[in-house]
Amino acid sequence: MSDATLSHSAEHAAEPHGHGHHHPFLQHHFEDMGQQHEASTLGMWFFVAQEILFFGGIFAAYFIYREMYPAAWAAGSKLQHWQIGAANTIVLIGSSLTMALAVWGAQQAKRMFTAWMLILTLVLGGIFVGVKGYEYAEHIHHGQFPGAMFAYTHADNPQLTRGIELFMTFYFTMTGLHALHMVIGAGLLLYFIKRTFRGDFGPEYYSPIEIMGLYWHFVDIVWIFLFPLLYLV
Amino acid sequence: MTSTTIDDAPFIEPSTRERRNYLNDEYGVLSWLLTKDHKRIALLYLFSVTTFFIVGGFIAFLMRLELLTPEGDMFTSDTYNKLFTLHGIVMIFFFLIPAIPAIIGNFILPIMLGAKDLAFPKLNLLSWYVYMIGGTFGVIVIITGGVDTGWTFYTPFSTQYSNTKVFATTLGAFITGFSSILTGLNFLVTIHRMRAPGLSWFRLPLFVWSIYATSVVIMLATPVLAITLVLLMVERVLQVGIFDPALGGDPVLYQHMFWFYSHPAVYIMILPGMAVISECVAAFTRKKIFGYKFVAFSSLAIAFLGFLVWAHHMFVAGMSVYSAMIFSFLTMLVAVPSAIKVFNWTATMFKASVSWQTPMLYVMGFIGLFTIGGVTGLFLGALGVDVHVHDSYFVVAHFHYIMVGGTIMAYMAGIHYWWPKITGRMYPEWWGRLSAMLVFVGFNLTFFPQFLVGYVGMPRRYHAYAPEFQVLNVLSTAGATVLAVGYLLPMIYLAWSVKFGRIAGANPWGAAGLEWATTSPPPKENFHETPVVTWDAYDYPAFLKAMKETQNV
Numbered sequence: 001m002s003d004a005t006l007s008h009s010a011e012h013a014a015e016p017h018g019h020g021h022h023h024p025f026l027q028h029h030f031e032d033m034g035q036q037h038e039a040s041t042l043g044m045w046f047f048v049a050q051e052i053l054f055f056g057g058i059f060a061a062y063f064i065y066r067e068m069y070p071a072a073w074a075a076g077s078k079l080q081h082w083q084i085g086a087a088n089t090i091v092l093i094g095s096s097l098t099m100a101l102a103v104w105g106a107q108q109a110k111r112m113f114t115a116w117m118l119i120l121t122l123v124l125g126g127i128f129v130g131v132k133g134y135e136y137a138e139h140i141h142h143g144q145f146p147g148a149m150f151a152y153t154h155a156d157n158p159q160l161t162r163g164i165e166l167f168m169t170f171y172f173t174m175t176g177l178h179a180l181h182m183v184i185g186a187g188l189l190l191y192f193i194k195r196t197f198r199g200d201f202g203p204e205y206y207s208p209i210e211i212m213g214l215y216w217h218f219v220d221i222v223w224i225f226l227f228p229l230l231y232l233v
Numbered sequence: 234m235t236s237t238t239i240d241d242a243p244f245i246e247p248s249t250r251e252r253r254n255y256l257n258d259e260y261g262v263l264s265w266l267l268t269k270d271h272k273r274i275a276l277l278y279l280f281s282v283t284t285f286f287i288v289g290g291f292i293a294f295l296m297r298l299e300l301l302t303p304e305g306d307m308f309t310s311d312t313y314n315k316l317f318t319l320h321g322i323v324m325i326f327f328f329l330i331p332a333i334p335a336i337i338g339n340f341i342l343p344i345m346l347g348a349k350d351l352a353f354p355k356l357n358l359l360s361w362y363v364y365m366i367g368g369t370f371g372v373i374v375i376i377t378g379g380v381d382t383g384w385t386f387y388t389p390f391s392t393q394y395s396n397t398k399v400f401a402t403t404l405g406a407f408i409t410g411f412s413s414i415l416t417g418l419n420f421l422v423t424i425h426r427m428r429a430p431g432l433s434w435f436r437l438p439l440f441v442w443s444i445y446a447t448s449v450v451i452m453l454a455t456p457v458l459a460i461t462l463v464l465l466m467v468e469r470v471l472q473v474g475i476f477d478p479a480l481g482g483d484p485v486l487y488q489h490m491f492w493f494y495s496h497p498a499v500y501i502m503i504l505p506g507m508a509v510i511s512e513c514v515a516a517f518t519r520k521k522i523f524g525y526k527f528v529a530f531s532s533l534a535i536a537f538l539g540f541l542v543w544a545h546h547m548f549v550a551g552m553s554v555y556s557a558m559i560f561s562f563l564t565m566l567v568a569v570p571s572a573i574k575v576f577n578w579t580a581t582m583f584k585a586s587v588s589w590q591t592p593m594l595y596v597m598g599f600i601g602l603f604t605i606g607g608v609t610g611l612f613l614g615a616l617g618v619d620v621h622v623h624d625s626y627f628v629v630a631h632f633h634y635i636m637v638g639g640t641i642m643a644y645m646a647g648i649h650y651w652w653p654k655i656t657g658r659m660y661p662e663w664w665g666r667l668s669a670m671l672v673f674v675g676f677n678l679t680f681f682p683q684f685l686v687g688y689v690g691m692p693r694r695y696h697a698y699a700p701e702f703q704v705l706n707v708l709s710t711a712g713a714t715v716l717a718v719g720y721l722l723p724m725i726y727l728a729w730s731v732k733f734g735r736i737a738g739a740n741p742w743g744a745a746g747l748e749w750a751t752t753s754p755p756p757k758e759n760f761h762e763t764p765v766v767t768w769d770a771y772d773y774p775a776f777l778k779a780m781k782e783t784q785n786v
Contacts (some may be wrong), residue, residue, distance in 0.1 A: 053457050
């Protein structure tokens with residue numbers, strides 16, 4: 001490590017327009033902070049592309065079964081409380097706003113502002129997952145969890161029951177995977193809150209907060225698709 | 234022949250071995266297990282991937298022994314089901330997919346780009362650990378009783394009926410998938426953002442173009458497999474009917490989702506092979522690859538078309554004749570970019586003075602066998618023929634010509650070609666040529682009879698068969714024995730050469746490429762000074778001139 005840093009500095013000194021000093025968070029294999037920032041941002045965009053295909057697969061399966069069992073799908077979405085879902089959507093969009101403000105704060109070197117915005121994002125995300133947990137508990141309580149515990153029968157048309165179980169399987173898998181992404185995001189937020197308080201970020205180095213933001217917005221957008229598909233239509 | 238003009242250049246003195254390099258920079262087990270150096274991570278992959286290759290090869294050998302006689306006298310049919318399943322899973326997920334990208338790509342790609350490392354070194358190390366966790370699940374499955382679904386995990390058998398370790402196996406495949414996603418992501422960002430000054434896109438070696446195309450396929454296809462396996466695990470645990478027709482699901486949907494990944498996965502396996510072949514052809518003909526841009530773009534075309542042909546694995550699984558016709562047509566299209574590559578490699582060799590070093594022997598093997606594999610792929614892509622030979626040994630022979638005759642041949646070529654760069658030592662040339670010949674003869678003896686026996690109707694995946702197929706099966710088993718010797722020999726003499734091989738020098742082949750401009754083995758940061766590229770790929774005169782002028786790029 002030290003060898004590499006040394007040779008790196010030597011190179012920089014040789015460059016005509018090399019910077020005189022090194023940012024403490026410049027990794028040894030990058031030429032400058034610009035290259036490092038571009039690499040991390042591009043990396044997160046590729047990761048998001050990968051995530052789109054991941055969720056895309058289950059969305060495709062959802063649509064195919066929706067075509068096969070339209071009545072059961074309609075009945076299934078009636079089991080959801082759209083008011084709770086709508087409120088949760090607003091909470092999540094709010095968290096996206098605070099996340100965006102945190103990125104802005106990091107760029108402007110507003111340390112406390114950034115930290116509090118990240119904390120607010122974490123709190124709103126926590127509310128979202130908590131509400132989700134309440135909804136899960138309600139479904140399980142009413143025997144709507146698919147598999148051995150499934151005890152629900154559609155009152156008007158019992159033939160729909162099998163299709164509704166399939167709908168609930170998709171409901172739990174899709175929202176479950178989404179919630180898992182939220183929990184991973186929350187873990188990352190905790191880590192970045194700690195680093196923000198430590199004063200790691202500023203106008204020259206805010207890429208971690210920015211790519212955290214990209215991830216968080218992506219998870220929000222997934223929910224923007226999940227909400228109407230599972231609660232409304 | 235290798236000691237030509239370039240060996241006189243002052244930057245490759247034999248004192249190379251005294252210098253600090255990535256191997257002697259640090260010592261101790263932890264310096265390897267916690268390394269962020271792409272070259273050391275490549276070696277970690279080399280050991281673990283080779284181990285899985287030995288396991289998968291041993292299972293294959295057991296199957297060939299069973300098939301010596303028509304009666305199922307060595308294993309029960311249940312055991313045989315587990316053997317071919319494990320052979321497929323180990324070879325595909327734990328050997329073929331990581332082999333060239335994670336070993337050769339990891340080692341060579343950043344050096345080819347003139348970079349100090351991949352863009353995300355920690356992520357690179359993480360991907361090895363993720364691979365090892367997935368591999369551990371594979372090992373646990375093998376020890377605790379195996380799995381019998383076939384490597385495709387077709388539902389509803391895998392979700393409702395199989396009593397074997399389906400969950401642990403799919404979890405292992407799922408985890409390993411993330412390892413290749415992380416590697417692919419790392420490669421893409423590195424190629425975009427870490428190229429040396431002057432190294433524009435059309436100056437990149439064709440290796441990089443092919444690895445780029447591979448990484449795109451890895452990034453866009455693997456997550457679909459991941460979600461498919463998640464659904465499969467959900468169905469198996471909850472006993473709900475996502476893919477079970479008895480409970481309202483659709484098993485054909487599983488096949489569509491599975492092959493949406495697993496057909497592109499064929500290109501994840503073969504494109505890196507083509508990457509190696511382009512480098513070796515240029516090095517051993519000492520010529521620029523004929524039609525550079527065509528070869529570069531054909532990689533991207535294969536990657537793109539690879540996403541449009543998945544349903545040709547399902548012609549008899551229940552789909553409309555019209556969609557089958559469209560998939561059949563699209564399948565034919567893949568032959569175009571593949572043929573462009575084969576023709577351009579041969580055109581490069583035309584009237585060149587080719588030197589027949591071991592890597593070049595493997596390259597010739599690749600070109601011939603890949604062509605046979607590709608053409609029989611067209612037979613199978615043609616709707617009518619496929620209905621006739623599906624699920625027969627014809628299919629088995631076809632994909633082994635691509636996977637073993639193609640990818641493994643290229644892998645062996647690449648390992649021999651870059652061995653001097655990796656270790657600083659030459660492998661013994663005579664033994665190398667011998668093993669290349671053994672692999673070629675053994676391979677053809679193993680798999681060509683399978684085309685014949687499959688065409689006359691021997692079905693795949695049975696441990697017993699009709700007596701009239703025995704002659705061809707005995708030939709096949711005999712070939713497998715020769716092949717095994719051909720694979721074991723390099724493991725021995727390559728290990729020997731690490732200590733006793735001739736000192737290689739920076740550029741033993743006199744090849745043109747940034748990786749040959751640094752010492753062997755390279756220093757930890759790859760180059761003592763960041764190189765500035767002023768030449769096109771494979772432009773030998775310009776490369777050698779630049780070497781002479783700067784004496785160290």
